[in-house]
Amino acid sequence: xxxxxxxxxxxxxxxxxxxxxxxxxxxxxxxxxxxxxxxxxxxxxxxxxxxxxxxxxxxxxxxxxxxxxxxxxxxxxxxxxxxxxxxxxxxxxxxxxxxxxxxxxxxxxxxxxxxxxxxxxxxxxxxxxxxxxxxxxxxxxxxxxxxxxxxxxxxxxxxxxxxxxxxxxxxxxxxxxxxxxxxxxxxxxxxxxxxxxxxxxxxxxxxxxxxxxxxxxxxxxxxxxxxxxxxxxxxxxxxxxxxxxxxxxxxxxxxxxxxxxxxxxxxxxxxxxxxxxx
Amino acid sequence: xxxxxxxxxxxxxxxxxxxxxxxxxxxxxxxxxxxxxxxxxxxxxxxxxxxxxxxxxxxxxxxxxxxxxxxxxxxxxxxxxxxxxxxxxxxxxxxxxxxxxxxxxxxxxxxxxxxxxxxxxxxxxxxxxxxxxxxxxxxxxxxxxxxxxxxxxxxxxxxxxxxxxxxxxxxxxxxxxxxxxxxxxxxxxxxxxxxxxxxxxxxxxxxxxxxxxxxxxxxxxxxxxxxxxxxxxxxxxxxxxxxxxxxxxxxxxxxxxxxxxxxxxx
Amino acid sequence: xxxxxxxxxxxxxxxxxxxxxxxxxxxxxxxxxxxxxxxxxxxxxxxxxxxxxxxxxxxxxxxxxxxxxxxxxxxxxxxxxxxxxxxxxxxxxxxxxxxxxxxxxxxxxxxxxxxxxxxxxxxxxxxxxxxxxxxxxxxxxxxxxxxxxxxxxxxxxxxxxxxxxxxxxxxxxxxxxxxxxxxxxxxxxxxxxxxxxxxxxxxxxxxxxxxxxxxxxxxxxxxxxxxxxxxxxxxxxxxxxxxxxxxxxxxxxxxxxxxxxxxxxxxxxxxxxxxxxxxxxxx
Numbered sequence: 001x002x003x004x005x006x007x008x009x010x011x012x013x014x015x016x017x018x019x020x021x022x023x024x025x026x027x028x029x030x031x032x033x034x035x036x037x038x039x040x041x042x043x044x045x046x047x048x049x050x051x052x053x054x055x056x057x058x059x060x061x062x063x064x065x066x067x068x069x070x071x072x073x074x075x076x077x078x079x080x081x082x083x084x085x086x087x088x089x090x091x092x093x094x095x096x097x098x099x100x101x102x103x104x105x106x107x108x109x110x111x112x113x114x115x116x117x118x119x120x121x122x123x124x125x126x127x128x129x130x131x132x133x134x135x136x137x138x139x140x141x142x143x144x145x146x147x148x149x150x151x152x153x154x155x156x157x158x159x160x161x162x163x164x165x166x167x168x169x170x171x172x173x174x175x176x177x178x179x180x181x182x183x184x185x186x187x188x189x190x191x192x193x194x195x196x197x198x199x200x201x202x203x204x205x206x207x208x209x210x211x212x213x214x215x216x217x218x219x220x221x222x223x224x225x226x227x228x229x230x231x232x233x234x235x236x237x238x239x240x241x242x243x244x245x246x247x248x249x250x251x252x253x254x255x256x257x258x259x260x261x262x263x264x265x266x267x268x269x270x271x272x273x274x275x276x277x278x
Numbered sequence: 279x280x281x282x283x284x285x286x287x288x289x290x291x292x293x294x295x296x297x298x299x300x301x302x303x304x305x306x307x308x309x310x311x312x313x314x315x316x317x318x319x320x321x322x323x324x325x326x327x328x329x330x331x332x333x334x335x336x337x338x339x340x341x342x343x344x345x346x347x348x349x350x351x352x353x354x355x356x357x358x359x360x361x362x363x364x365x366x367x368x369x370x371x372x373x374x375x376x377x378x379x380x381x382x383x384x385x386x387x388x389x390x391x392x393x394x395x396x397x398x399x400x401x402x403x404x405x406x407x408x409x410x411x412x413x414x415x416x417x418x419x420x421x422x423x424x425x426x427x428x429x430x431x432x433x434x435x436x437x438x439x440x441x442x443x444x445x446x447x448x449x450x451x452x453x454x455x456x457x458x459x460x461x462x463x464x465x466x467x468x469x470x471x472x473x474x475x476x477x478x479x480x481x482x483x484x485x486x487x488x489x490x491x492x493x494x495x496x497x498x499x500x501x502x503x504x505x506x507x508x509x510x511x512x513x514x515x516x517x518x519x520x521x522x523x524x525x526x527x528x529x530x531x532x533x534x535x536x537x538x539x540x541x542x543x544x
Numbered sequence: 545x546x547x548x549x550x551x552x553x554x555x556x557x558x559x560x561x562x563x564x565x566x567x568x569x570x571x572x573x574x575x576x577x578x579x580x581x582x583x584x585x586x587x588x589x590x591x592x593x594x595x596x597x598x599x600x601x602x603x604x605x606x607x608x609x610x611x612x613x614x615x616x617x618x619x620x621x622x623x624x625x626x627x628x629x630x631x632x633x634x635x636x637x638x639x640x641x642x643x644x645x646x647x648x649x650x651x652x653x654x655x656x657x658x659x660x661x662x663x664x665x666x667x668x669x670x671x672x673x674x675x676x677x678x679x680x681x682x683x684x685x686x687x688x689x690x691x692x693x694x695x696x697x698x699x700x701x702x703x704x705x706x707x708x709x710x711x712x713x714x715x716x717x718x719x720x721x722x723x724x725x726x727x728x729x730x731x732x733x734x735x736x737x738x739x740x741x742x743x744x745x746x747x748x749x750x751x752x753x754x755x756x757x758x759x760x761x762x763x764x765x766x767x768x769x770x771x772x773x774x775x776x777x778x779x780x781x782x783x784x785x786x787x788x789x790x791x792x793x794x795x796x797x798x799x800x801x802x803x804x805x806x807x808x809x810x811x812x813x814x815x816x817x818x819x820x821x822x823x824x825x826x827x
Contacts, residue, residue, distance in 0.1 A: 058498060080509070083503075083507075084504060090499055095499065096495060098499075100411075101411060108500075109504060112503060113507065114511060117514055153499075156503065160504070
């Protein structure tokens, strides 16, 4: 496995209106493997969105380095190449759709890259089918639900044929149905080989990733596989993060004297363990 | 209520009119409007109406949908009619108190009414049959000769695209904010003009904040999608002047000629 | 105070091609002091329903009685209705507009035409009730506060009107877990202190199961279930058919039951489920 993203001693400062600086990210380092699904989880103000914008050079580090596929985000010459390789999907589904017709919006990225019209059409069809929205290609965004709009935004990212997509809290404004739709799409894209970085504050979403980074006050507090993270519910609670229901239940059952393995993440595993031990 | 607005809306369907080059459609719409003001008798209007009718049939846009677009401008039409009926001097037909209805007034009102209706239907056909993006692409292409004089044709077109995209969003937002302030006891319907103007502050401030937030988010999202990369932009839908367009142009020129001849000969 | 809704129907754009029945013959009653929850998908009519309850929308047919007053009657004083029934919209912080927190919260009471003393008193009380430090925030611009705090200010703006029923449309939408829990604790606190009817629209079944006494389930403009959380969530299959989830505690219990664990009853909290599972396993 090779690292697609390398974040090395990243520091980022915000300058407030009154001139004082606030340290949003304080010296963090991590790597994201090619083709992996990484979740970055933390409270508001933990620096997770700032981190996301540092990955594709929408923000630049105060010190330290961010390498995307070996390219340094601080190098102006590789700016557009980095943005082509790392696409981004934002929180508010309404505020990132440029065009009043779905397929035209999906084409926006490739058009900016100067791709041949025939190739754009192919990519738009592919991207819309990847998010299962082909039948809506001629619709206006305001006729769609929140989850559907967010899937269009994802299609817009896919059409740029990126190696990696960074999702900056894509489900925060959606209802449970929309959240489910978006998460399914993310998982499917990951299976097709796209490196996915999901910024979220929902623990049950992080549980679906294969690598979880917990951020708090601009620092990495935990870093590992979901099972490793969930094994320490006290630590998570201290950081005011939820524990997935199955993990919580396993914890409560252990307190009641039931012997369960340490690495339970989901309900299915819990059911399997309990009904086997019976 | 907000969902009812069709003025400036696009109607999705497959038709010859939809497929025409947007540049041709924009220019012909402009010429058609000029022609409407050139016409000076009912036969001329009949010809214009016939032309319009042909386009409506070919466009496959339901009449109901077109007429709905007329509703918001109904007041303007009614106002024009009244002004023309009562304010035109001439042979008096009816006299009510100090107002006269004259023969010339009636004729003038009928002229203006027909002209307005034909104008509005004609121009809404342009937006109904041309996707917003093609429309702005068309405008960009038509304006591009002026680029050498420093006219930012592409930027203007982009602004229009974004405006068209966010009109429904902002209308929805306005509706939401109005209701929220009403729930806090705000009253937009009564009181003096000054009071009513002041009552708009609690709507306008949140609305502006919203608009700025959208602008900020959108700018970031566009940048992330490589807008402004300096690479030559391409288009998924290229505009091409095809043989159909040439045919349509010939028909349209004949149509214009008939209108001119009618004015000169009758 | 109680709310009785009888055969309420609302049709958008009646007689037009885009006619849409948003509420279809809805009847229910919420007794005094009840904490009621409304669940259902986006577009199921929840928001339309709550907007009727405080007179922002008028029904096409049907009646809403608040105590014995018919608020849908043609002569009903809509200001009086809005004064006694407070409605907090989704993302209410987007409606803030004044320079200071104090002025913004005072907007509602000022519209009611109260005396200056009364207004100041209510503003102070409301800001304290939503858990903010009155002296610290009164002079601050609402736009300088954090998202969660801004939402509190917006809720205070409704509470300051002195409503006897408080309706909240998804009060925790878009908040992270910490702020989510804080807002819910605040809502619970207000409900307990005032003893008024509280109505909360929510997608979070755990919150609904834990906090409410009565649950209304909406689907395509119709009221499909009405009962205590325990009653409503015991209809797991029906809810799932509507595409709605169960509380985590009930969801896990159902999975275990399906796998053959003998669990009976319905479960609202994780502790209840854990106790039952432990008991079933030790048998």
